[in-house]
Structure formats: C-alpha cells, structure tokens
Amino acid sequence: MVEDDRQALFLTWLDEHGSSVVKVARAYTLTGDECQDLAQEILLQAWRSAPSFAGKATAATWFYRVALHTAMNWKRKDGPRRTRQQPLLDVQVVPADGACSTEQVQQRETVEQLYRAIHQLPKADAALVLLYLDELSYREMADVLGISESNVGVKLNRAKKALSALMNGESHGP
Amino acid sequence: MDPDQLQQAWRAQSSQTRVTVDADLLRKEVERNQRDFGATILRRDAVEIGVALLLLPYWVYKGLTSSLPWTWWLTVPAILWVVGYFLADRRRYPQTPSSPGTPLLDCVKNSLGQIEHQIWLLRHVFWWYLLPFTISILAFFAHVSLQTSEGWLEAIGTGSLSFGFLIALYSFIDYINQRAVRTELEPRRRELLALLASLNGDDAAGELATTGEAERFGSSGVLRRWLVVAVATLVIYGILLMVAGGAPCSGYADAPRRSGPASDWLAKLIVDQRKEKQLVGLAAMVTVDGNVEAAAAHGERKVRSGVSVETSDRWHLGGISKSVTATMLARLVEAGKMKWTDTIGDAFPEDSVHEDWKSVTLQQLLTDTAGAPANFPRKIWAQHPALGPKCTEARREAVLDVLAENPASPPGEEYVYSNVGYTIAAAMAEQATGAHWEELVKQEVFDPLGLADSGFGPPESGDETLEQPRGHRVRLGGKAAAEDTEDNTPIIGPAATIHMSLPDLCTYAAEHLRGDLGEGEFLSAETYQLLHERDFGPYSSGWIRRLEGDEGHRYTVYWHNGSNTMWYAFVAFIPEMKLVVAVVANDGDSDAAEAAAWEIVKASVNQFDFLTDGRRGKSLEGAEPATP
Numbered sequence: 142m143v144e145d146d147r148q149a150l151f152l153t154w155l156d157e158h159g160s161s162v163v164k165v166a167r168a169y170t171l172t173g174d175e176c177q178d179l180a181q182e183i184l185l186q187a188w189r190s191a192p193s194f195a196g197k198a199t200a201a202t203w204f205y206r207v208a209l210h211t212a213m214n215w216k217r218k219d220g221p222r223r224t225r226q227q228p229l230l231d232v233q234v235v236p237a238d239g240a241c242s243t244e245q246v247q248q249r250e251t252v253e254q255l256y257r258a259i260h261q262l263p264k265a266d267a268a269l270v271l272l273y274l275d276e277l278s279y280r281e282m283a284d285v286l287g288i289s290e291s292n293v294g295v296k297l298n299r300a301k302k303a304l305s306a307l308m309n310g311e312s313h314g315p
Numbered sequence: 316m317d318p319d320q321l322q323q324a325w326r327a328q329s330s331q332t333r334v335t336v337d338a339d340l341l342r343k344e345v346e347r348n349q350r351d352f353g354a355t356i357l358r359r360d361a362v363e364i365g366v367a368l369l370l371l372p373y374w375v376y377k378g379l380t381s382s383l384p385w386t387w388w389l390t391v392p393a394i395l396w397v398v399g400y401f402l403a404d405r406r407r408y409p410q411t412p413s414s415p416g417t418p419l420l421d422c423v424k425n426s427l428g429q430i431e432h433q434i435w436l437l438r439h440v441f442w443w444y445l446l447p448f449t450i451s452i453l454a455f456f457a458h459v460s461l462q463t464s465e466g467w468l469e470a471i472g473t474g475s476l477s478f479g480f481l482i483a484l485y486s487f488i489d490y491i492n493q494r495a496v497r498t499e500l501e502p503r504r505r506e507l508l509a510l511l512a513s514l515n516g517d518d519a520a521g522e523l524a525t526t527g528e529a530e531r532f533g534s535s536g537v538l539r540r541w542l543v544v545a546v547a548t549l550v551i552y553g554i555l556l557m558v559a560g561g562a563p564c565s566g567y568a569d570a571p572r573r574s575g576p577a578s579d580w581l582a583k584l585i586v587d588q589r590k591e592k593q594l595v596g597l598a599a600m601v602t603v604d605g606n607v608e609a610a611a612a613h614g615e616r617k618v619r620s621g622v623s624v625e626t627s628d629r630w631h632l633g634g635i636s637k638s639v640t641a642t643m644l645a646r647l648v649e650a651g652k653m654k655w656t657d658t659i660g661d662a663f664p665e666d667s668v669h670e671d672w673k674s675v676t677l678q679q680l681l682t683d684t685a686g687a688p689a690n691f692p693r694k695i696w697a698q699h700p701a702l703g704p705k706c707t708e709a710r711r712e713a714v715l716d717v718l719a720e721n722p723a724s725p726p727g728e729e730y731v732y733s734n735v736g737y738t739i740a741a742a743m744a745e746q747a748t749g750a751h752w753e754e755l756v757k758q759e760v761f762d763p764l765g766l767a768d769s770g771f772g773p774p775e776s777g778d779e780t781l782e783q784p785r786g787h788r789v790r791l792g793g794k795a796a797a798e799d800t801e802d803n804t805p806i807i808g809p810a811a812t813i814h815m816s817l818p819d820l821c822t823y824a825a826e827h828l829r830g831d832l833g834e835g836e837f838l839s840a841e842t843y844q845l846l847h848e849r850d851f852g853p854y855s856s857g858w859i860r861r862l863e864g865d866e867g868h869r870y871t872v873y874w875h876n877g878s879n880t881m882w883y884a885f886v887a888f889i890p891e892m893k894l895v896v897a898v899v900a901n902d903g904d905s906d907a908a909e910a911a912a913w914e915i916v917k918a919s920v921n922q923f924d925f926l927t928d929g930r931r932g933k934s935l936e937g938a939e940p941a942t943p
Contacts, residue, residue, distance in 0.1 A: 248327045276326070288515070296513075
C-alpha cells in the first residue's frame, strides 16, 4: 500500500515536472540516444531518492537537484548498459491547439538554437540558464545549486551574457 | 535576442512536451539497479578486503604445517596492517555517494572530497600497501636465500632475483594505480574543481592550484621509494645475518652431559671442540675392552631450541652404514646363503646386464674395487620409496640401470669409494634371500648384537618434542635445521642411511675389535680378517685401515666416517689398545666435525695409552689424519 502511494505521488510529480528531466538530459548530452539514457538515469535516481525528500524544498526544486546532480556525474560509458533496457519513458511533442505554425516553427528553431548554445556553456552556467529559462526564482535557483541568492544574481548575469553572445554569434554567423 | 523571448519560446516548447513513464518498469529497474550496485560494492569489498582476510588463514595454516623460516610470519602483521588500514580508512572516509536530492554545491564538494581522497590513497599505495608486504616478503626471501645458499655469490644471486621479482611486480601494481589516477580520477577531479569554481566564484582557482601540487610525483618520488626498499633489504640481511649467523648456539650455555668413570677430560674436550668448530651438537664415547670409560655430549638437538643433546641420543651414521651392510653380508655368507665369490651375473641373469659386470664378485663390491661408479644419477637421489617391497623394487631397478652400462673402471683394478657398489651388494642379498635389506640388517646385526637403539633413516624427532637430535645443513647464514625425514634416498640405504646411539655404535665397533683380535663370537676370525684386510688402497669391507707407521700413526687404526650433509659420524677402533672411539655431530660441517673427531681420537689414545701392555709412552703426536 505504501509502495502504491509512493508510486502515485511520484507519477504526479513527474506529470508536473517531467519536462525538466528531458530538458536537463538534452542540455547535457549531444545525441538522442545519450539524451534518452541520461533521462532514464535521472528517473532512476529520482525514484530511488524520493523517500528522502523531506519537503523542505519544492518538488520542482528537488527534481532539478536530482536531474542536475545526475547529469554532472553521468558518464557516456554508462550508455551501452542503458540501451539494453526497455525504455522507461516516452517523450512526445504535442502541438498547441490554434497556434500559428510559423510561430511554432520559429519557437522550435529558437529552442534548438538555445540547446546548441547551452552545450557550449560551462556545466554550472548551463544549469543556471536552464533554471532561468524555466523561470525559477532566485531563491529556488539558490536552493537547487546550494549557493546564495546574490551569488545567483551575479552568476546568472554572467551566464546570460555568455548565452546572448553565443546566440547572437550563431544568428549572425555565416 | 530579448531574454523574455527566449523564455517564452522555452515555455511554449515545454508546454508541448509530454513525458509518460512506465512506473512498473521503473520500479523493477530500480530494484535491479540496486541489486547491481550492492553486488558491485560487495565485489569491490571482497576483492580489497576479502582476499587479504582469506590470505591470512592460508598464511597461518602454511606456517603451522610447513617448516618455514620464522620470517614467514612477518607477513601476518603486514596483512593485518593493510586490512586494518583499509577498514579504518573506509570508516573515516565512507565512499557513499551524496543523495541526488541535496544542493548541487554540496554534491560537488562531497564528490570532490571522495575523489581527492581516492587519489591520495592510490598515489600513496606504495607506502601503506606495498611497503609492508615488500618488507615482510623480502625478509622471507632473504632468509630462504641465506638458508639455502652455500656461498655469498649464490646468496647474492638468489637475493637479487627475489629483489628483481618484487621490483617488477610492485612496479606493475604501482603503474596500474598511477594510471587509474592519471586517466580516470584526475580528469574527474579537474572537472569537479571547474564546476566548484564556477559555482563558488573564483575562490576555487587557488584551491585548484594548491591541490594540483599533488599531481607532481616525479622521478625523485620513485627513487625515494626504491631507496627505502634497498635500505630495508640491507637492514633485513643485516638482521638475519646477526640472528642466524655466527655461533650456531650462541645463547646455549648448558653444561655437557657425561657418563663413564673418566669422562671429565672428554666433557671438557667436547665443549671446547664444539665451540671451536661451531658445531650444533657434538658427542663422543670411548670404550676400552668393551667398557665405557667416558662419554660426553654438548650442544643442542636443534639449533636455538635450547634442548640439549644426550649421550644416549641416536645419530645418523651416513657411510658407516657400509660396514654394517658388509657385516650383514658376512653373516649371510657364514650361514651359507651367499658366497664371497657370488657374481653379479649369478644374481642378475637379465640380458640387460653388461657383460663386463657379470664376473664382478660380492667381495669386490664390498672392497670398492668392482668398477662401480661413486654415485647414482640425480634422478635416483630424488626418489624416496617407503622401506619394504617398494624400496627393494626401486633399488633393483636402479641397480639394473647401472648394470646395463659399462663399469666406471675395469673391475678388480682400481679402488673407487662407491655408494653404488654397496647398493648392488645389498640388492644381491635381497635377490638371494627374498628379504628386504633393512630386515636382513635387523635380523643379522641389530638383534644378535642387541643394538636396540638403531634404525634406518634419521631418528624421528617431532618439532614440539625433539625426542632426538635433528640434522643441520651448513648455510651462509649459519646452520639450518633439517626435517627429521630429510635423508639420502633409501635406495642407497645399504651405503648411507643407518642411525645408531653412541652405545650401540661402540658395541658394534667393539665386536669388530674383538673379531680383529680373534676373540669375536659374532663371526669367525677368518671372516673378520677378510672384512678388515685391504686389496687396493686403504679400504677394506666397510673399514679404512691405517697400519702402524702409516703416515705417522703409532697404532693400527680401523675407522670409518660418514655424512649425509646434515649429520656427521665417526668410529674408530685400535685393536692393540682395545680402544673404541665414536664421535657424532648433528651438523653437516663434515670438515669441522672430522677435525674434532681426530682430536678426540688423539686425546683418547693419549688418555688410555698407559693401559696398553708394553706400549706405554706411545702417543699419536705427529700423526695427522688422512682423508678417507
């Protein structure tokens, strides 16, 4: 019964914050297979450490902590092990109703461009940018990373400048 | 691009992403993952600690069941140290990953701490892991090389090989560890440091530079390590030489054992000679006309055991066994079971026997004039069949192998001291009687003469009780005690493996003395004469005779000695003085023991010379012993 409750709670969290798993996985990998492997690893770690979630942080913050921690420690050589498993998660992109297709294409291109830029950022800056893009507050970012809010401000500014430079460099590139 | 636009695009993309998870599969996968993790931890612990813990009982078992040098046990504290260090380190720095739910900075710091500690452990693996084993194993190797080497060159050669082997092995282990640091741990550490620096600001840059110092472990470090090992090796050799070398019984100070009415002079002489010649144990008995006039023993049954040798102990006789075998054969001849003129061709009609051997007689074999080679090939010496049918069969096969080849010299023309000749003679007796050599010796010599403290092979002497002396080999590091089973192959038993107590040896020699005087009851006077006379050179049937006047001897002396390289025995009788002198040592230093034996013979002659009718005033001054 307890196990069933845990499963139900976990699935609820996942429903709300599952996209962050995919985003972190994609931000820290270069290929689709690696992304799938890392996402599955994050899920495994999240499930395993879910009982230790004490409620001091929000579920969103906690999910980010697990995802980023796993991503930082993830090694590509773990890949072959994961590919032998059955896929644990399925990621689908569902087009929004009534949205202008031109705008969607543009947004998709922007996001692709963002991922390419994030791949070039240092790992810690990449984490900050991800949290920023997901619109977490400074307080939440500080909780995830374990640094002070003022430090978040300083670093985020620097990271955003680096991101802009990369985005602009790419958009004005040959 | 406006950051808000980026956020908007990001949000829009996120809202279109749907993630569905197979929860049952996830749970199963977690369980499998945890099992794998547990197995990995268990495997790692089993390899790192379990192997050492399994090694410990093996080491103790081997040490208890094998006669290994004491330095074998030095590895036990080395194993305990390594296991203890490992467990203490595990306790102090547990290798548990931080929970993924903790803040990233804490996780990075935790991981960095563990990685740096792991690097420290591997960088210093030589000091806490390899060095304790190096010292203990080097000490063992050095000890073995000292115990088994007969000269400095051999010891240095063996020691260098061991040293080279250890250097190669440990260099390889060290290389593997340093490679793991270089290729796996250092890159990870640098990655974590960079992450920490970007999370913390620039403060960690200094830390990076500081901890980077640890990376520099160049050739000077390697040289320092092996310098330590080289110094340790020299110290080990020095300690072992101090412990094992020098006087074999430097700490032994017991009074000599003695018996007989005139034993004072002999006891003093035995103590002096044993100390001067650095023998483990030395004993002698002197009888005149069959009565024990003096007996004395001094030294230890086993080196550094503190257990004293006694005048009643049993001693390995080596080559004196030849005389006993010849006496046994003489009994068979007198009983009509054999003839002195029996030939090898009569005893071994096999086609394989070389023609030149067929006419060789029993008497030629016993006087070492049969053309037999001095010794059997090495492969025969390596055999140790049990006494009885197996040994008799092995002896017969060994003899037939020799007889299939040419004699070493023309039979009847040349004297060659030979273990093979006596073995052939014994095999002929076994062939003629159907009994085993040891049965014949017991039946024809031991039992009729009442030699109750005589037997075959070294005297039995357990490690704990040391009921009897142990033989000792001469080694560079001093004297090394032999096992109580170590001996010549029993195949050549008729030439070299009998043991006796001093009283039994004197009884046996006294019977030959009486026989030489024509007073023997055991064999006829003719037989004794035949046993004691010589055809070529100094050797008769198991006795070496020095006539009065030979090489300065004032009396005619019959003597024999023997050694299996772990023991020494000497017996002489002087018919004119009715004197028997037996000298024994549980020490393979034959030269030193023989020198002591002749000193005791000379002193005995001088001591009892006055008893000789009409010969008073004679002495052995100027009479030097000749090589047998």
